[in-house]
Amino acid sequence: MKRNILSLISLAVIYACLFIAANANELPLDLKEQSKKAQRNEQTPAAKLAIVKLAPSTILINGHLSEPQWQQASITKSFTLPWRDFLPQKTQFSTFIDDNNLYFAFIVNDTDVVLSNDFIDENTVANEDRVEIFISKSIDLSQYYCIEMDAKGRVLDYLAKSYRQFDSSWQLSGLEVASKITPQGYIIEGKFPIASLLAMGITEDTFHLGLFRADYHHQKSAQGKTISDDIQWISWVDPQISSPDFHIPQVFIPVKLAQHPRF
Numbered sequence: 001m002k003r004n005i006l007s008l009i010s011l012a013v014i015y016a017c018l019f020i021a022a023n024a025n026e027l028p029l030d031l032k033e034q035s036k037k038a039q040r041n042e043q044t045p046a047a048k049l050a051i052v053k054l055a056p057s058t059i060l061i062n063g064h065l066s067e068p069q070w071q072q073a074s075i076t077k078s079f080t081l082p083w084r085d086f087l088p089q090k091t092q093f094s095t096f097i098d099d100n101n102l103y104f105a106f107i108v109n110d111t112d113v114v115l116s117n118d119f120i121d122e123n124t125v126a127n128e129d130r131v132e133i134f135i136s137k138s139i140d141l142s143q144y145y146c147i148e149m150d151a152k153g154r155v156l157d158y159l160a161k162s163y164r165q166f167d168s169s170w171q172l173s174g175l176e177v178a179s180k181i182t183p184q185g186y187i188i189e190g191k192f193p194i195a196s197l198l199a200m201g202i203t204e205d206t207f208h209l210g211l212f213r214a215d216y217h218h219q220k221s222a223q224g225k226t227i228s229d230d231i232q233w234i235s236w237v238d239p240q241i242s243s244p245d246f247h248i249p250q251v252f253i254p255v256k257l258a259q260h261p262r263f
Helices: 002-022 029-043 122-127 194-199
Strands: 074-076 091-097 101-109 130-136 144-150 155-161 165-167 176-182 185-193 206-220 226-235 253-257
Touching (some): 122 144, 185 194
Antiparallel strands (some): 101 185, 130 144, 130 206, 144 155, 155 165
């Protein structure tokens, strides 16, 4: 009798162990959601990008990034491809301020740089490989500012209001942009005055920033002719939505300016 009881206890222990092993990855729904949020937060560069202030000096905007300040700049490489199941080509964003300007640079890996042969006006940029900077005073996007730059440094800039109300007559005053095509892809280097940031309503040391990239890839026929373009939409944060959209609050992140007398 004792032997039978021991056998039953042993079987119960074995089944319990099997059950625990089979469900080791199962979490209660609320814990699952917390886990997902934690994973998203790890991927989100919020609070990771504080824009440093460096001593004033001459920065030549030429796409070379040869000045030592670029080695001291605030940098993020946290770019993701939320709507594809593979990793994007690498993108790096660098930025800093001095007394008078905000400087920025993108270093882009791109094996297939797509540029228009028939450039008509700034709207042509919207059909090319490009990097994008969106700036907003507040997360409600009641008014925000968009700067899109192709691999030749040509600019599409416009003012926007939620949702997708665009005013292409706006131009970023004092913006300078240069580019360089490299064996790995391209570099964008630029600056604009702190006064232009103030004109956007940025009067405090924190504002909301979006960083994005449109990565075009030619789809070719058997004869080698381009028949269509595959566009990979790259963002510095995964907004957890089903289709690409860079004009929503979920893709904007608060960033902090280093101490500056004008903020």
